Each structure stands twice: as structure tokens, then as C-alpha cells.
Amino acid sequence: MDCGTCETAPAIEVIKPKVVDANLTITDKAIDMLTEAFGDDRSHALLVGVLSGGCSGYMYDLQIVESTDIDCQELVISGFRVLVPNASSHLLDGIEVDYVDRLMGGGFKINNPNASSSCGCGESFA
Amino acid sequence: MRVYQLDSYVLLLSGRDCLQFLDGLSTNKVDGTCTTVFTKTNAKIIDMVEVIIVGDNVALVGHNQYKNNLLNHLNSRILQQDVVMRDISEFNKVYISFDDYPPSDDITVVNTFRGLIIVAPNSKEITSTLTEDEFNNYRVEQLIPHQGFEITPSVHPFNCGLHELVHEAKGCYIGQEILTRMRSRNKMGKSLIRVDGEPDDAITRGKTHSLVIRKED
Numbered sequence: 001m002d003c004g005t006c007e008t009a010p011a012i013e014v015i016k017p018k019v020v021d022a023n024l025t026i027t028d029k030a031i032d033m034l035t036e037a038f039g040d041d042r043s044h045a046l047l048v049g050v051l052s053g054g055c056s057g058y059m060y061d062l063q064i065v066e067s068t069d070i071d072c073q074e075l076v077i078s079g080f081r082v083l084v085p086n087a088s089s090h091l092l093d094g095i096e097v098d099y100v101d102r103l104m105g106g107g108f109k110i111n112n113p114n115a116s117s118s119c120g121c122g123e124s125f126a
Numbered sequence: 127m128r129v130y131q132l133d134s135y136v137l138l139l140s141g142r143d144c145l146q147f148l149d150g151l152s153t154n155k156v157d158g159t160c161t162t163v164f165t166k167t168n169a170k171i172i173d174m175v176e177v178i179i180v181g182d183n184v185a186l187v188g189h190n191q192y193k194n195n196l197l198n199h200l201n202s203r204i205l206q207q208d209v210v211m212r213d214i215s216e217f218n219k220v221y222i223s224f225d226d227y228p229p230s231d232d233i234t235v236v237n238t239f240r241g242l243i244i245v246a247p248n249s250k251e252i253t254s255t256l257t258e259d260e261f262n263n264y265r266v267e268q269l270i271p272h273q274g275f276e277i278t279p280s281v282h283p284f285n286c287g288l289h290e291l292v293h294e295a296k297g298c299y300i301g302q303e304i305l306t307r308m309r310s311r312n313k314m315g316k317s318l319i320r321v322d323g324e325p326d327d328a329i330t331r332g333k334t335h336s337l338v339i340r341k342e343d
Contacts (some may be wrong), residue, residue: 011211
């Protein structure tokens with residue numbers, strides 16, 4: 001393979017959706033669980049992102065991070081720093097972060113008005 | 127030596143999320159060099175590609191006819207992931223060899239279920255020794271599907287002999303729910319078979335046999 005010339009090939013332009021100011025809500029139950037997870041430390045943030053993959057094409061990605069090199073917008077909700085990557089903001093605007101307390105399939109859940117379909121486990125959407 | 131030049135594209139992906147990105151969107155477990163299939167939500171094929179690790183980068187080798195469909199599929203899903211794609215098709219030629227091929231520094235050779243896939247820079251002279259008819263006849267005899275013939279956007283991987291490329295336990299990807307249901311219920315529909323002669327539904331005709339996709343008796 002001619003990798004000497006590979007670097008001279010221009011990168012294929014990635015489709016960049018319009019960045020929107022994301023509005024998120026977090027339910028009381030999810031706030032309780034975040035409080036449990038964060039403790040008194042508010043130096044970390046909840047990163048709410050979207051990765052490719054899953055049955056429907058996109059997968060939610062929730063992480064607790066100290067910082068990130070991803071280009072994000074920062075919101076403060078109920079005292080928690082929430083980071084939303086600009087590249088995914090169009091998919092995440094209007095979502096509700098909930099927590100479902102059950103033995104199977106429980107945990108944080110995203111209710112997304114932008115999703116036209118989602119898979120059974122709730123982690124993936126289109 | 128039986129060598130045939132394929133009508134292929136070569137994409138070069140770089141960035142730390144390349145393998146995770148490809149794994150999340152295709153049927154096989156992508157954690158190194160392998161062959162995998164990108165499918166739509168209805169499990170129909172977008173393209174079958176060779177994933178080739180090249181240093182810190184990943185090359186995707188697929189069928190030229192389906193390049194734009196795959197690019198559109200991948201491009202809209204990169205989002206926040208660290209993935210950069212380059213089209214290096216114009217710098218390289220792709221061949222398939224059905225015999226051992228001597229390695230050299232400037233070519234990339236990977237072993238696949240179809241044969242050896244060779245990616246060579248344009249400056250490297252490799253001669254196709256097979257005509258298209260000879261290539262197709264070999265495929266028919268060995269039951270090897272090929273893009274544009276048996277592997278098309280109107281079939282799913284089980285229809286065209288790509289069962290081995292559908293990983294049974296890798297987790298979710300686009301089309302996975304349908305393929306898993308088909309496999310678990312053992313209802314995979316039509317399949318790729320070799321038959322005598324040249325029936326009306328032959329997709330590829332060889333000298334004495336043909337490849338068809340039909341319900342097995």
C-alpha cells in the first residue's frame with residue numbers, strides 16, 4: 001500500500017450538523033443517583049455524548065469526567081456540570097436524563113424526542 | 127499464479143477511535159485485520175470490506191460501486207469520535223490472488239476467505255493472470271461470492287454466503303437485531319449455492335456450474 005502518499009490525500013470532509021444550544025433536563029431520580037455517584041465533589045462533570053453503533057446507529061455515551069478534549073458546551077443543572085459535545089448537540093437537544101430503578105435493564109435512561117426509533121435496551125437510537 | 131485485479135476503493139482511517147467506530151457499525155468483531163460487512167437497519171448489505179491494520183492507521187478495502195454508499199453511511203456517524211477518513215484509491219490498486227504471493231515491502235497482503243487480497247501502490251507492476259471469465263469460473267467452483275454479483279444491496283449476509291462474517295456475540299450494530307433473530311430461529315432465508323449448468327436464476331455462470339441464491343431444497 002502506498003502510504004507515502006496517503007498523508008497527501010485530503011481528509012474526506014465530515015458532515016458537520018449544525019451546533020445547537022442543547023437543553024437537557026434531569027429527573028429527580030437521576031439527580032439523586034448523580035448525587036450518590038459524585039458525592040460532594042463537583043469538580044467532575046457528567047459527559048452526555050453520542051457514539052456511532054448500536055442496533056439503531058447511534059449510542060448514548062454517559063461518562064463522569066474531570067475534563068475532556070472533546071469540543072463541548074457546558075451546562076449546570078441542579079449544581080452538576082453537564083458537558084454536551086457540540087458534534088452531537090443536535091441529537092441531544094431536548095433530552096431527559098432519567099434513572100430507572102429495576103433489577104434488569106435498570107440504570108440511567110435517556111428519553112429523546114429527536115429519536116425516530118430506538119432499540120429495546122434503550123442505549124441505541126436513530 | 128492466479129491473480130486478478132479487483133475494482134476496489136481504499137479508504138484510510140486514522141484516529142484513536144477507528145476500530146471502535148468500525149466495530150460499532152459492522153457485523154464482524156473488528157479488533158484487528160479482518161473482513162466485515164456494513165449493513166442497514168434491515169440487514170441488507172452496504173458493502174463487504176477488508177479491514178487492514180497499517181501501522182497506526184486502518185485501511186478499508188471495498189467494492190468501488192458501493193463506495194459512496196459506505197462513505198455516506200460512515201460520514202454521518204463520526205460525530206465526536208476521533209476518526210479521519212482519506213480516500214487513497216487513486217494511489218493504489220487492489221488484486222486478489224488464489225495462490226501464495228511473495229511478500230515485499232511496498233505491498234500489503236492479507237489472507238481472507240476469498241484468497242489473498244493484495245494492495246499495491248500504482249508504481250508496483252502486478253500482472254493480472256486471470257481473465258474475468260477465469261476469475262468468475264474459479265469463484266463458482268469455490269463458492270466465493272463477490273460484490274456486484276452475489277453480494278449486493280438487495281441481500282443480507284446470510285443470503286450470499288457471508289455467515290462467517292456475522293459474529294455471534296459481539297453486541298449491537300446496525301442490522302444486528304434482524305440477523306440475530308434469523309440465526310437464532312434458523313430462518314436465514316435463501317442461501318448461496320452452486321448448481322449444475324446455467325439456470326435462469328444464475329447470478330454468476332462458470333464453465334459447468336453457476337452460483338444462485340435460492341431456497342435450499
